[in-house]
Amino acid sequence: MNLIPAKTSIILLFLFAGALRSSGQQALNPLNPAAVKIIIDAADVRNTIPHTMFGTCIEDVNHEIYGGLYGQLIMGESFEEPASGVNYNEWKKYGGYWAADREYGDSSVSIIPGRHTHRMVGTNDLGVEPDGSARLLYDKDDLSDGSMQADLRFLQTSGNGAGILLRVTDIGIGKNTLTGYEIRLNREANKIQLIKHRNDEQMLTDAPVIFSPDGWQHITAKLKGGQIKVYFNDSLTISYNDAEDPLTTGRIGLATSGAPVSFRNVRLIREGVEMKLALTNPVEQQVSDRWDVITSNAGNERFSLVQHDAFNGLTMQTIELTGSGGKAGVANRGLNRWGIPVEKGQTYTGSCYLQTPTEGLQVTVALESADGSRTYAQQVLTITGNTWAPYRFSLVADASDTCARFALYFRHPGKLCVDQVSLLPPSTKLYKDLPLRADIGNAIVAEGVTFVRYGGTMVNAAGYRFKKMIGPRASRPPYTGHWNEYSTNGFGIEDFLQFCEASHITPAFAINTEETPQDAADMADYLNGDATTSWGRKRIQNGHPQPYGVRYIEIGNEEVFFEGDNEQVADHYIERFLALYQAIHGRDTAIQLVCSAWWRPGSSITKKIFKALDGKAAFWDYHVGGDNPASGTEVDNALARMEQLFHEWNASTTMRCAIFEENGGLHDMQRALGHATNLNAVRRHGDFLLTTCPANALQPWHQNDNDWDQGQAFFTADTVWGMPPYYVQQMASSNYLPLRIQDSVDGKLDVTATRDKEGKTIVLHLVNTSATPAEATIHIEHFKSNRARVISITGAPSAENRPGYTRELVPVEQTIQPNSNGDLHYTCSPWSYTIIRL
Numbered sequence: 001m002n003l004i005p006a007k008t009s010i011i012l013l014f015l016f017a018g019a020l021r022s023s024g025q026q027a028l029n030p031l032n033p034a035a036v037k038i039i040i041d042a043a044d045v046r047n048t049i050p051h052t053m054f055g056t057c058i059e060d061v062n063h064e065i066y067g068g069l070y071g072q073l074i075m076g077e078s079f080e081e082p083a084s085g086v087n088y089n090e091w092k093k094y095g096g097y098w099a100a101d102r103e104y105g106d107s108s109v110s111i112i113p114g115r116h117t118h119r120m121v122g123t124n125d126l127g128v129e130p131d132g133s134a135r136l137l138y139d140k141d142d143l144s145d146g147s148m149q150a151d152l153r154f155l156q157t158s159g160n161g162a163g164i165l166l167r168v169t170d171i172g173i174g175k176n177t178l179t180g181y182e183i184r185l186n187r188e189a190n191k192i193q194l195i196k197h198r199n200d201e202q203m204l205t206d207a208p209v210i211f212s213p214d215g216w217q218h219i220t221a222k223l224k225g226g227q228i229k230v231y232f233n234d235s236l237t238i239s240y241n242d243a244e245d246p247l248t249t250g251r252i253g254l255a256t257s258g259a260p261v262s263f264r265n266v267r268l269i270r271e272g273v274e275m276k277l278a279l280t281n282p283v284e285q286q287v288s289d290r291w292d293v294i295t296s297n298a299g300n301e302r303f304s305l306v307q308h309d310a311f312n313g314l315t316m317q318t319i320e321l322t323g324s325g326g327k328a329g330v331a332n333r334g335l336n337r338w339g340i341p342v343e344k345g346q347t348y349t350g351s352c353y354l355q356t357p358t359e360g361l362q363v364t365v366a367l368e369s370a371d372g373s374r375t376y377a378q379q380v381l382t383i384t385g386n387t388w389a390p391y392r393f394s395l396v397a398d399a400s401d402t403c404a405r406f407a408l409y410f411r412h413p414g415k416l417c418v419d420q421v422s423l424l425p426p427s428t429k430l431y432k433d434l435p436l437r438a439d440i441g442n443a444i445v446a447e448g449v450t451f452v453r454y455g456g457t458m459v460n461a462a463g464y465r466f467k468k469m470i471g472p473r474a475s476r477p478p479y480t481g482h483w484n485e486y487s488t489n490g491f492g493i494e495d496f497l498q499f500c501e502a503s504h505i506t507p508a509f510a511i512n513t514e515e516t517p518q519d520a521a522d523m524a525d526y527l528n529g530d531a532t533t534s535w536g537r538k539r540i541q542n543g544h545p546q547p548y549g550v551r552y553i554e555i556g557n558e559e560v561f562f563e564g565d566n567e568q569v570a571d572h573y574i575e576r577f578l579a580l581y582q583a584i585h586g587r588d589t590a591i592q593l594v595c596s597a598w599w600r601p602g603s604s605i606t607k608k609i610f611k612a613l614d615g616k617a618a619f620w621d622y623h624v625g626g627d628n629p630a631s632g633t634e635v636d637n638a639l640a641r642m643e644q645l646f647h648e649w650n651a652s653t654t655m656r657c658a659i660f661e662e663n664g665g666l667h668d669m670q671r672a673l674g675h676a677t678n679l680n681a682v683r684r685h686g687d688f689l690l691t692t693c694p695a696n697a698l699q700p701w702h703q704n705d706n707d708w709d710q711g712q713a714f715f716t717a718d719t720v721w722g723m724p725p726y727y728v729q730q731m732a733s734s735n736y737l738p739l740r741i742q743d744s745v746d747g748k749l750d751v752t753a754t755r756d757k758e759g760k761t762i763v764l765h766l767v768n769t770s771a772t773p774a775e776a777t778i779h780i781e782h783f784k785s786n787r788a789r790v791i792s793i794t795g796a797p798s799a800e801n802r803p804g805y806t807r808e809l810v811p812v813e814q815t816i817q818p819n820s821n822g823d824l825h826y827t828c829s830p831w832s833y834t835i836i837r838l
Contacts, residue, residue: 036776051738064697075335081486084098126264127263131705133258144223148164148221153217160188164254165255167249191207192206193206205238301319301321327409332406332423333406338717339402348423348426353420354417355386362410362412369403377397390474406423420474437720441502446730447712455660477489497550508660511553511580513577517580528588578613607645615654621659626666627664629670635681667711673767676833698711712729748770792828792832
């Protein structure tokens with residue numbers, strides 16, 4: 001993942017006309033600006049196009065893998081996430097690091113759980129350090145008319161504000177993923193602001209206030225119909241009537257816009273009845289942050305996280321019941337506490353590692369409703385012995401529930417230690433008998449992907465090492481990851497390769513530059529060696545008799561980038577690359593290595609890296625943008641410059657380019673057009689390119705942790721669907737032909753033409769990046785056809801597919817016929833990508 005700005009203004013659409021390629025985009029006809037004349041010569045082959053060009057990039061950012069493709073239904077299976085103290089039985093978080101109030105010492109210290117040592121105190125205060133925006137929603141009840149109040153105080157000078165949420169009906173993680181009202185105390189502007197969200201921010205009104213930012217402030221909001229009154233420190237500050245399409249009912253919550261802040265004394269008042277809402281769990285209910293407490297509130301339950309003698313990783317969960325008449329356990333609701341989808345009659349299998357000093361402790365594992373009021377399946381495990389042992393279970397659901405939970409509990413006095421819990425979907429929901437979600441795996445295949453790159457910034461984490469990713473999953477150690485501090489190795493490079501193998505997709509993956517040469521050599525044997533090598537035998541013992549036949553491995557990701565144009569960093573990368581090259585090629589010379597140094601064409605350091613790696617690196621990974629519909633022009637020019645420099649530096653070089661990431665912050669029709677123009681650019685440079693991989697392959701709906709809001713396919717706990725860029729890739733891949741032929745274009749369309757080797761089929765790719773239709777006349781020399789199949793996708797730049805409307809933007813087909821002269825006439829819709837197949 002690179003740092004190309006996430007959003008590109010739509011204005012950029014109109015700035016690229018003067019920089020169009022002479023072969024594809026010339027001046028408009030002044031007599032008819034919408035007219036486009038296209039001449040194709042089917043006999044003039046310009047270059048070949050690799051079948052691997054239809055790539056995608058996947059890494060565990062925004063939970064593409066863990067919670068997405070990886071079928072594991074439990075989040076936090078190793079209990080490494082520290083206890084936050086948040087009352088998640090009643091509140092649901094959307095971003096940020098929330099934690100019960102603790103003693104901080106210096107008020108500027110971070111409050112991220114696990115990164116600092118804090119002492120939890122017995123208050124109902126709750127602090128948050130946001131990763132951008134962060135929200136906590138009360139999940140038990142709605143508010144129509146009534147009031148909400150809360151106290152808050154700022155913990156640092158950063159961030160522009162924090163406050164309360166009202167009448168929220170739709171919410172997600174990330175910016176502009178909210179429908180509801182927000183009362184924000186803006187510490188920078190010294191104002192109270194009333195904001196209306198409909199997946200954007202509309203400032204309804206504001207008022208100046210005077211306050212001390214490091215002190216507690218009291219906010220009250222009273223609602224009656226469209227009338228909203230806001231009191232700041234008990235003084236009426238805003239009175240506003242939202243007469244235009246008011247929001248009438250929804251959840252309440254807490255929110256911050258980049259500001260570390262504490263909340264307390266949250267109250268909900270309706271019809272004169274006041275409820276003080278518990279933000280935190282009692283101190284004795286210390287459970288890992290991805291898990292919820294199960295208790296009957298008998299007062300004799302104790303929960304703690306113990307950081308020694310764990311089965312795997314650093315931490316285990318302990319549960320203790322000190323008297324009769326109670327119930328103690330933990331529950332898990334999967335990714336973002338969305339809930340675990342359960343189907344009637346289906347079997348869910350899993351395992352957990354348990355130990356107890358209480359001989360014969362009866363422990364129940366179950367599938368239940370989110371609040372535990374209904375049980376869909378259960379099994380009783382008898383736990384014996386004070387040493388770790390695996391306990392396997394099989395749960396057959398007697399009802400369906402899209403938002404169920406997994407529960408583990410006991411009712412008799414005793415103590416239980418829990419670690420490494422796994423729950424997999426039924427076999428009908430697994431992709432080709434692999435521990436992967438079938439619907440997501442099938443969606444990737446249906447997109448027409450021919451190449452997948454597994455990598456990104458996640459590989460730069462110090463703990464990202466190949467040998468930790470193989471063997472039994474329960475024993476693979478967790479590590480401190482880049483995107484997820486408490487990362488799992490349940491899905492690793494080998495699992496990625498098994499997915500590609502089962503899908504007949506060409507794989508490439510990245511490794512950490514600090515892998516040792518010995519480990520890299522062993523990895524090559526493990527992947528491609530036979531039984532005569534010790535690591536080849538390990539692969540066979542781990543259940544994969546045949547070599548994987550890996551051909552592409554990238555050394556690092558975006559190296560020599562974050563430190564700038566730094567020669568010392570470049571020298572270190574060269575040293576690491578050469579050492580790993582020698583180790584890998586010492587075992588398998590067929591493996592082609594990819595240089596991941598950041599491409600800076602004007603830098604002497606880039607030339608130095610090329611000179612050092614030329615003849616050893618087969619490809620240079622170049623990351624491009626995709627949000628701008630004119631991206632293809634930029635990429636076209638950049639690839640031409642790269643190829644020119646390669647041959648200036650060494651006229652006989654064989655090094656080529658691999659676009660392993662096409663990045664941005666969009667997943668809508670605008671991004672689809674950007675990808676379509678990038679594909680046209682890649683076709684023009686096909687002999688020089690291995691692939692182009694849009695990032696990211698996947699994204700959870702309403703989850704945008706870091707502004708990489710660019711999933712090609714989106715998913716919920718039980719659904720997956722394509723966004724417009726997904727369908728552009730699908731259209732292009734399903735109409736792939738290996739030879740690019742000459743085109744001449746007079747007009748505003750971005751066009752490439754391809755044909756098969758026999759000259760029997762021609763495919764035209766037309767991209768209209770303007771707001772007006774384009775009337776095209778197409779003349780093809782040395783080829784005749786009596787009909788043409790047309791596939792097109794079109795929509796407003798901001799249009800996307802959403803839950804309930806997942807097929808609003810999909811390709812549509814029609815047939816057209818040439819005129820008496822053999823020419824085709826077709827009008828390309830505004831904002832469209834069209835394929836004409838003859």
